[in-house]
Amino acid sequence: MPYEWTPEPPHAQPDWQLCLWPYRSLLRKDFVLFIGATALIVTLPLLTVLGTAILWGLLPFFALMLWGLWTALSISYKRGEVLEELTVTDSKAHLTRHNPKGGRQEWEANRYWVTVHLHPTGGPVENYITLRGGDREVEIGAFLDAQERLALYDDLRQALRLGAAP
Template identity: 45%
Template sequence: MPYDWKRNSGAVRELHLWPHNSLPPRGVMVVVLGVFALGSIPLLAVLGSVVLWGLLPFLLVAVLGLWLALEMNYRHRRTIEVLTLTDDQAQLVRHEPGGRIQEWHCNRYWAQAEMHEKGGPVPHYVTLKGGGREVEIGSFLSEDERIALFDELTRAFKS
């Protein structure tokens, strides 16, 4: 699962969440080079003619577009959420890809995890409520992972 509990010291626990990365950087290279190689096969028929120079830019634009889309996807997957639980405080810090940081904290006694099975942006939407605010957590996780996360958060806030 793309989240992990860490115990820093005595009573301090941290939950680190990150988006799933299904295609490693080496895989991106293989996909982009594969698309270029397969796209070059039809160009072999016009090799040595002027038509090659008319078709080649379209192949290069397609490969460049694929590479840019994959890079943008990687940038969006740099989101990291860290939930820190101490004896008396709960704090959630979300690090966004653009460098923006969002924080939420409240007294742990009043903090609670809630699951919105319907009506949220995704099914089984998990939020943390407390301190007069309600914030999302793990919205980038799959549905099964959000259900498991909710169970773990409920147990963590009770202990």
């Protein structure tokens, strides 16, 4: 699962932290390997026109395709650089969301008034999870898939009820 409890379960401590991040199917090293393999595969047909004027006509399109692929994957990767940290102490709960463009959003509430809510339908995503406390309701883990959000919902409910990470 793309989230981690600190301290690791099963601990019966009142202070804990939960870090969530989007799943990455393409790691940085694999990103470079993918671009290299794509370049190699597309270059193979160019070998047949090596030494002819056709090569110079096809080369700009080959370069444009590689640049477009690199740019699209880079943009996708940067948009997925989200980190959410929920820190719960004996008196308060603090959620910090680190956005891809460098901004931060923060929420804080009295730990004993924080409740976890699951919205199976009607939210922006299926099994939408929100934390309610104080005067605001905030989302958590919207980038996770539906099954991961269900597991997270159960874990969060248990952790907030017992006062310790599951």
